[in-house]
Amino acid sequence: MRAMVMEKIGAPLRMMERPDPMPGEDELLVRVEACAVCRTDLHVLDGDLSDPKLPLIPGHEIVGIVEAVGKKVSPKIIGRRVGVPWLGHSCGECPFCLTGQENLCDAPLFTGYTRDGGFATHTVADADFAFDLDEEADPVALAPLMCAGLIGWRSLKQAGDAKRIGLYGFGAAAHIICQVCRWQGREVYAFSRPGDDTAQRFALSLGAKWAGNSDQPPPVLLDAAIIFAPVGALVPAALKAVRKGGRVVCGGIHMSDIPPMPYRLLWEERSIMSVANLTRQDAREFFPIAREAMVTTHTSVYPLAQANVAIADLRAGRVSGAAVLKP
Template identity: 75%
Template sequence: MRAMVLTTKGAPLQPVERPDPVPGAGEIRVRVEACAVCRTDLHVVDGDLPDPHLPLVPGHEIVGIVEALGEGVTTHAIGRRVGIPWLGGTCGCCSYCESDRENLCDEPVFTGYTRDGGFATHVVARADYAFALDGFDDPVAVAPLMCAGLIGWRSLKMAGPARRIGIYGFGAAAHIIAQVCRYQGREVYAFTRDGDEAAQTMALSLGAVWAGGSLEAPPVVLDAAIIFAPVGDLVPAALKAVAKGGRVVCGGIYMSDIPRFPYRLLWEERQVLSVANLTRADAVEFLALAPVAGVKTTTTVYPLERANEALADLRAGRFQGAAVLVP
């Protein structure tokens, strides 16, 4: 197999050849067709997230074909297309797992962080954390759904029944979840980096009723806001924009420090919530909803060997939608 490997935090990924991995009990080996590049991959590579399992193959928005089955696997068949997400395994016995909150598991496994991921030609995953993608015929198009879509969906659920929703940071997750909002009859107000006319144009094309700079005041009071940009300064800005009782959902795994802000912005029962990982139930729900809602992803394709370029372009905001690596 070929892989792009992180050996030192903050260093470029290195091309490596290895023997094809052998699935253990309860695991499957997948031939990777596509792996989207997530901002979380940047946080892993740049060292924002502590203690990655080095040397590491990043990547957790994986789509591929089952090529081999480990002992005891009966839920997947060779030749089936599956998706592999960020949450790669849980203990199943802690208080969180036993209360249907496996996303908060005390001993989780994360694809592309604590175990090798999809910036490679092959990957091994737990069979019970790989999702059948029957009916999804384009692996490049579906790859961003495996994290940007799933975390976007969990963030939207946590926002509650809000009709007017502000989305801060219009990247991969936002461009997917805006389409779900449109399908559900919600109004989207898109906040982008100042001067990013391309992102604002994209947001409007996907159904947003307004698009402006990240610190602009929206034309109406919002019921809720979702922050996908990893910028702590946006939390008080979003609180200022939402109505009494409104929610501000922080949808990323990493965010810069939130600055001090006056209590009056939080008062009147406004809430600040964070999203942690996903549950398998989230994935089942969203993968059933996405085709019905007509979700279409915008992608920029890179060969596997250009993974460093894809990461650099994501860091600099040089494309709209999602980058996808294809071996």
């Protein structure tokens, strides 16, 4: 197989030829059709997330076809299209797994971080953590749903029944969840980095009621806000933008330090919470909703060999929607 490999933190990925991986007894061998590039991949490459497996094949928004299975997996799944997400395995035995919080598992494996991922022509996945997908759908369009969609959905659930919701950082996750919010009848207020008129126009085209700079106040107080951008300074900005009793949800896996702020921003029962990883229940809930809401992912497609270009474009904010690698 061919794979784009991370050999050390901070270095560009290198194309390598490797033997096709062999699935373990509970695993699938998947021929990758598409793999989206996530901001979490940047955090892995930059060392913001500690102790990645090295050498590593990044990528955790994988869509592909099952080509072989381990001895404990039914061969009936061979030929099926599946999705492989960030959470690649949980222990099933710790207190979190036993109480429906496998996203907080004490001994997890993460695709494209602590196990090889989808920036390749083939990958291996735990059969219990591979989602059955529509065989008629476009794999490129499906790929961003595997993380941007799922983390966006989990973040939206944590925001509660907010009618007016702010989305800070209008990238892959926000452009999906904006569509879900509009389908649910919510008002979306989109915030982008100052001067990013392209992102603001994009948000308005997807039904946002208002779009502006992240250093601007919205025209009305919000019921809740979700922060997808990895910028700690947005936390006090979002607290200023939400009403009494409002909630700010931090939807990223990594964020720069939150600056000192006056207690009055948190007072009046405002709250801040984070979202960590995902659960398989999130997928069972979200994929039918994405279909019913007719969510359309906006993608920029890159050949596998141009993974470094896709990463650079994502880092520089040159991607509207999601970047997707296609082997």
